[in-house]
Amino acid sequence: MKNTNDVKKIPHDVTGRIFDIQFFCVHDGPGIRTTVFLKGCPLNCIWCHNPEGISREIHLSFVESKCIGCGACAAVCDVHRFEDGRHVIERSRCTLRGSCVAVCPAGALSFVGRDVTVGEVIGEVLRDRMYYGPSGGGMTLSGGEPAMQPEFMLALAMAAKAEGLNVAVETSGYAPFRVYEAVLPYVDTFLYDVKETEPALHVSFTGVGNRLPMENLRKLYAAGASILLRCPIIPGLNDRDDHFRAIAGLTKEMPNLLGAELLPYHRLAASKSGRMGLPIQEEFRPPSPELKAEWNEKLKAYGARVFEA
Numbered sequence: 001m002k003n004t005n006d007v008k009k010i011p012h013d014v015t016g017r018i019f020d021i022q023f024f025c026v027h028d029g030p031g032i033r034t035t036v037f038l039k040g041c042p043l044n045c046i047w048c049h050n051p052e053g054i055s056r057e058i059h060l061s062f063v064e065s066k067c068i069g070c071g072a073c074a075a076v077c078d079v080h081r082f083e084d085g086r087h088v089i090e091r092s093r094c095t096l097r098g099s100c101v102a103v104c105p106a107g108a109l110s111f112v113g114r115d116v117t118v119g120e121v122i123g124e125v126l127r128d129r130m131y132y133g134p135s136g137g138g139m140t141l142s143g144g145e146p147a148m149q150p151e152f153m154l155a156l157a158m159a160a161k162a163e164g165l166n167v168a169v170e171t172s173g174y175a176p177f178r179v180y181e182a183v184l185p186y187v188d189t190f191l192y193d194v195k196e197t198e199p200a201l202h203v204s205f206t207g208v209g210n211r212l213p214m215e216n217l218r219k220l221y222a223a224g225a226s227i228l229l230r231c232p233i234i235p236g237l238n239d240r241d242d243h244f245r246a247i248a249g250l251t252k253e254m255p256n257l258l259g260a261e262l263l264p265y266h267r268l269a270a271s272k273s274g275r276m277g278l279p280i281q282e283e284f285r286p287p288s289p290e291l292k293a294e295w296n297e298k299l300k301a302y303g304a305r306v307f308e309a
């Protein structure tokens with residue numbers, strides 16, 4: 001790591017857009033971590049678990065189960081109305097003024113996405129500092145795709161490193177290599193997505209090709225980065241032998257990778273999309289623990305170094 005002690009040069013006033021900060025995360029890198037979710041992603045994975053992170057725009061979220069039907073939102077903004085007892089939100093006319101959010105007594109309305117400075121984020125991350133050291137934890141930057149906000153991602157990593165925190169970056173690899181090169185000195189671990197190894201299928205599952213992520217993976221590895229491959233496995237889509245074999249091939253080609261971790265599909269995304277009026281995604285069947293174990297065994301049989309959390 002270089003320049004990590006020169007706190008004066010840390011750009012605490014750089015601003016970026018996030019949609020969440022989650023504390024006590026134990027699956028986003030080593031130890032106990034605080035994960036900061038940056039908004040915006042160049043991919044559009046059909047199984048995306050964070051659909052609220054894809055667009056750079058701020059969304060109005062409405063949780064119907066919390067709504068008590070008081071009508072306060074409709075009284076301050078005609079984007080809200082009631083039809084046959086149903087709460088209708090005409091989102092195309094919403095200007096995100098926020099008067100409805102301010103008057104809602106039930107917490108049913110909120111914004112997803114906020115603009116923050118690096119200093120504000122690091123202030124929140126440091127609240128849990130006492131847990132990081134003993135567990136080997138720290139801060140993870142996720143998304144969305146954190147590399148979509150390169151200056152903000154870099155400033156966050158620099159600021160966290162200046163505080164002595166362990167830094168992880170979770171990425172799809174879909175950004176110019178110079179973005180990764182710049183942040184590399186401040187990152188302890190890259191959690192690097194390998195979503196699909198067959199190029200044409202990568203396009204149909206994510207909307208983009210996998211040439212750039214694969215090139216960046218090899219360049220980052222050659223530059224000495226510590227990398228864990230993270231492979232979302234969706235039953236019926238990429239739980240194929242050829243994909244498992246190709247993942248194993250990557251861990252053999254790059255023996256200093258930390259390994260490959262399989263991430264089984266889960267179904268949280270549909271409810272999140274509904275709250276924000278986003279298109280509801282296709283749902284898949286989450287794998288049983290037995291099936292997940294079978295996948296791991298298959299990967300090992302193909303010679304992969306499997307990382308099991």
Ligand code: SF4
Pocket residue numbers: 066067068069070071072073074100103104105106107108109
């Ligand atoms: S103000 Fe909140 S609780 Fe009241 S109707 Fe609107 S969304 Fe529901």
Ligand code: SF4
Pocket residue numbers: 041042043044045047048049050051053054143144145172206
């Ligand atoms: S890369 Fe991640 S955030 Fe982006 S669309 Fe895919 S799953 Fe969602």
